[in-house]
Each structure stands twice: as C-alpha cells, then as structure tokens.
Amino acid sequence: MLQCANISLSLGNQAVLDDISIIINPADRIGLVGPNGAGKSTLLKVIMGLQEVDKGSVSTGKTESLGYLPQDGVEPNFSLNVVDEVESIFQPIFDLEKNVQHIQNKLGDIDPHSASYNDYLDQLGSLQTELEQSGIYSIRSKVEKVLTGLGFNSKDFSRTTSEFSGGWLMRMALAKLLLQDPTYLLLDEPTNHLDIESLQWLEQFLAQYEGAVIVVSHDQYFLDSLTNRTLAIRQGKLQDYAGNYSFYERKWDEERELLINTKRNQEKQIKDTQEFIDRFRYKATKARQVQSRVKQLQKLKHIEVESELDSVSFSFPTPERTGQIVVKLDQVVKRYKDLTVFDGIDLEIEREDKIAIVGPNGAGKSTLIRIMSGLEPIQSGIQILGHKVQHAYFAQHQADELDETEDPLGIMMRAGSGEKESRLRSILGSFLFTGDDVFKKVKVLSGGEKSRLALAKMLLSPANFLIFDEPTNHLDISSKAVLQQALQQYEGTCMIVSHDRSFLDPIVNKVLEIRPGSIRLFLGNVSYYLDKKKEEAELISSAHERNEESTKRDPSGTDNLSKKEKKRQEAERRNALSKRLRPLKKKINQLEAAIEDTENSLSSLEATMAEVDFYEDPIQVKETSIEYEKIKKELTKLMFQWEEYQERYEQIEAEFES
C-alpha cells in the first residue's frame, strides 16, 4: 500500500498541494488529471521523494518498489548502445553471472581434495540456483520485445544512445522502467513521445501489468481505456473518483451543477432573511426574531463554487501576404553521418496551405521541418523561401529550446519584437501567466506552461509561415481546443507535425506523409488521408487475390467454365459482397438513428432558447448555450462519420459492379 498523508507544499507563492491524502493499492489503474500547472508532476515527484514537502509524509510497504518516468529530460549513458543501456538495469544479475564464472575458474585451479574446493563448490551451487531463478536467460528476449513494442527496430538496437532525439531517449527510459517491474509505476505523460502503434502496445502492456499504474495524461482516449480510478487535482485539492476519465468528467459536471443550485438557493435565503431584518429592524415587537435572524446570517457558511478555471485565449495576428509559393524544395538530400534521411525530395508549399505532417517515428518529420525552419543544413539540393516569407518555429521539446534560466517576461522581452512591457504582460496574461508568474524561472515551469510560453512567443513574431512540431503535447484539453481554433482562423501558411487526428482534421487541407525514404502529398485532411491509404491497401490486396484466383482457376489463361459453375461463382461473389457490406450498413443505420436523436435534442434546445423569458436567467443562458454548442459539434461529427461510411459503402458496391 502506498500512502500519502496530509501533504502540503507551496512553491513560489502558490499552494500547489494543500493537505492531500491518498491511499493507492497495488492493483490500481489511476489517471492523475488536472489542468496545466495544477501540480500533477509535482505530486509524482513528491511520491518519489524527489521533491521535499512542507508538511506530510509518503510511505510504502517494505517489499514494495516505485518506478517513475518524468515528463521531460531523461539522460541515458551516452557511451552505450540502446540494448546495453536498457540492459544496464539488470547489472546485479550480470554481476552474479560473473561471480559464478569466477568461482568456476577458481575451481579449475585448485586441488579437488582440498577443503577450500568444497567450500567453493557449495558457494557455486547456491549462486547457480540464484542465477537460474534470476531469469537471466530470458533477459535479451524480454528487452527486445519491449524495445520493439516501443517502436525501435532491430537496426536501432546497436546504435549508440547519443544518436537519438529526446523523444527516443524517453522511450528508452520507459523501456527500462517497464522491465524493472516496480510495484507502483508512475508515468508522467508517457503518451507525448509515442506514435499510434507504440501507444497501442503500451496500452496493452499496462492493461496486463501486475503492479499499480499511476499515469498523467491529457489523452482522454488513453485514460479511458486504461484507468478505473481518477485522481483530479484542482487548486491544490485532490478529489478521488471511482472510474475512468469520462466517469470523472460526468461526475465533476454533476457536482458543479448541484453546488451551483445549492448556492442559488442559499443566496435567495440570504436575501429573504436580509429583507426581513431590514424591514423589522426598528420594530420592538419583532426584536427577537430579528436578532435570531442576524445570528443565523452570521453563522451561515457561504457556499463557494469554484469558478470555471480560466482558459487560454488568443488568436494569431493577420500576417503579411507572401508570394504564391512559400517554400520550394528541389532534390534535397539530408544525411546525418551515414544515415540518409532524404535522398532527393521535391516539395512545393503554397500560400495559405495548412499541412499536417504524418508518418512513423524516425521517418524524418522533425528533420524536415527543421530544414524548413533553417535549423538543419542540407547536404545537396535547393531550398527556396518564397517572396516575403517569414517563419516561426515551435519545437517539439520546449525545454531544450527555451532558456531555462530566463523567466517568461524575459523571454518575451528578448524575442526582439520591440513591444512595450505592458503589452507583453497582457499577451502573457492571455496565456495564463498573471502576477508573479511572469517572473518564474523557465526551469520550474510545468510542461504545459512551457508550451504556452512558446506559443505566446510565436505571437510576437510577424511570421506568415508557422511551423509546429507536436504543439499539443503537454497542453491540457481546453488549451488544445483554443490552439485549434486559432489555427483554423489563421490567415497565413502552416505546417503541423502531430499524431492527434481530431486536433488536425478541422485545420488542415493537405497531408504530407513521410515514410523512410519518401514523401507524398495528399490533398485533403487526415481522415481523407487515412481513407485513401486504406483504399489503396485494399486495392492492392484484392488485386493480389484476383491474380491468385485467376491462376488457380485457369492456369492456361482461357476461361471456359460451365454456365452452372459461373452462376455458382456469381452467387458466391454476391454473398461475399453482402458480408462486407453488412457491418457497414449496420453502422450507417446506427449513425442515422444517432443523428436523428441529436437533431431532436437540438430542436428542443432551440425551442427553449426561443422562449421569451429565457434570457432573464444568465446562468441558464450560459449553460444552455454550452450544451447547444456541444450538441451541434456532436452532430457535425456524426454527419461526418455518416458520410465516411456511406462513401465507403458506395465504393465497395461500385467495385463489385465493375
């Protein structure tokens, strides 16, 4: 059992943890959630003993162990290769093996009849048993399995760790941690560094993990599928919910609503009592009642409703117009030592393009945009920047790019925009750096706060070509939504590397796919791209099947089947078709029903909003309009899905006819 008892901690002038107590059991699957800067990472550090507290204590069972993946900044041994680095956690077992060998050598050297020979023999026996039980013989295969799951390929195993980028170093650290198999596994935003496939692998791994898992993440889907308990930190307090993220969100909304209602009733009661007091204050006959009501008011404990936490609010300034071509790459070659990332690629980016860059990890996404940002020299080929193009770059690992010793205000002042301090402070304010926050050192900022600072800095440059590498990492759910909206409205050109399909879809008009050795541009959003890829894969596999079928059926190439046989084949084909279409039809029907329901809810809300006295109650107005927007969004999503399925359905039918 892991126990935190009455933990309080203030950092700067903020009470980050305020009298927090929790008990964690060895089989728990916990999501630790809360807005950026709420104190999630801090709590994990406290549990690990890496952060001192003002008050309170942490304890674990005697035989229990803790393992921790920090949000940022892990350092491996840079002189080792990947496998050796990961295997270094098994050093005690390797030492044991050496010891056994050492004794074996000794035995060869001494007289078998001597007394010490027997001693060594005994020692060897027990060490050998220990070695066998240590699982030494399966270490390599376990290590390779975990590394492969986390996206390393076998060629990477023998490369030195110093050749890898920050994201990959985090994966190595994660691999080590998973192999260590601690009783309590503490993971601070592990999903930031993973692509979709590795993420799925990790999900499965954690689902089967024997110990407790405590994970910080802003990825709702990941949390929902993994966790069965949610700890939410808000304004220093910790709330415990017996369910996954969606459960927590629902409960939290209900609790808030209930509290708002109770507060409303209380306010009315206060108002009535006050009126009574005011009215009868000078009436001797009512003196006693007035007195008792005054006391009543004094004793009353006012209900506080926590205000909806502020969220980031900004939009990108209207940029200066560029020429039609923003960037042109012509036969660009990029190499890192003997690794060729691009071997002669061509690319043209046009004004107002909004391009998603997708592809497996390590294919060169970050390299490409670093080339575009002028940060990465190329070995040959031509890179031309268009007329009046000015770029701004948002790096994947903010911690590496922002000066750790500066504070937010300093960073903004030194960005060279020439803006006055008051203006800089107001920009910082819209990214939630208020009051003394502007003097916090970058070093102590939370992951999300650093990302917000980097965004704030981008607003200062008059850039008309924005380049983002994983901008949504670290951002909490509401900040992500604001960034999405700002990019949708942005009038310049932008490129975004991200794995987050729902973030990208409403923004981009093109998708650039980077695979090892090749790039390819698709004229649509990410859903379109994924459909297109699926379609291509199916075409290839059905062409394959057809080829096989025809050679099997008629190796000579001439088709002389009997009529009956042809009929039978036709029937088989129809049967196969309806089998393929059935699940699609089912989904389409479900979506149609959901669309109808949603449309009904919308019209009933519209009716409420059309009532004459509707606008008299501001709380109701706010709640209803939030609800309305939510349902409208849901409807758009459903329609979009319906279209996708419908299109797919028609396509398959058409393929069959042809």
Ligand SMILES: Nc1ncnc2c1ncn2[C@@H]1O[C@H](COP(=O)(O)OP(=O)(O)OP(=O)(O)O)[C@@H](O)[C@H]1O
């Ligand atoms: N040494 C310090 N001095 C002052 N403030 C600090 C210090 N260390 C952390 N903080 C502040 O404490 C708050 C909590 O930080 P923490 O890193 O725990 O947040 P978080 O919940 O992990 O956020 P994120 O989702 O962005 O990772 C932040 O506002 C951070 O700036």
Ligand SMILES: [Mg+2]
């Ligand atoms: Mg954090």
